Amino acid sequence: MKNDYTQKSYFIGFILSGFLTILPFSMSLCTMVHKDILITIIILCAVVQIGVHLVCFLHLYGSLRQLWYLIFLIFTLFIAAVLFLGSIWIMKHLHHNVMI
Template sequence: MNNNNSNTSYFIGFVLSLILTIIPFYTIQYNIFDKKILLIITISCALIQIYIHLVYFLHLIHISDRKWIITSLIFTIFIVFILVLGSVWIMTHLHHNLMM
């Protein structure tokens, strides 16, 4: 991949990421939809943005050895799962113990 293609890829990824960040902020700020729809929009934009980052910034589509990509993605998902659940667990216990 030459430098011009790489710069174009980064620019497209940046613009798409910016749009996918602005959409949830705008919809939540102005309370356009119901809370369930806002949650769906936010999660959808986050998942699409993860894909955008993998394709446009990390260039994982162009790598020929996909075994290591799958392994690293599974490990990353596992670590994020532990971090999110651990944070929720800690906040729940802090709320329970400090708000008595």
């Protein structure tokens, strides 16, 4: 029973991921869509696709064990953001000090 549920989850995730990839790509080919609306749709589809991947492929929902995995994921993303933004901040200040 668990294997059937996993295969169903993978299939649904595959279909949703394909749709969320094809939709922004096809809209970017259409010249009638305004640029701001297109960027909003692309970002929205990307965020929804991240959620689809977390739920359908990584199975992060429901139980306490998945909650800990989600906490570890959020902590990892936080550390990555601190490293990235800290590096940008340091490079900006170094550039400012060199230009003086």
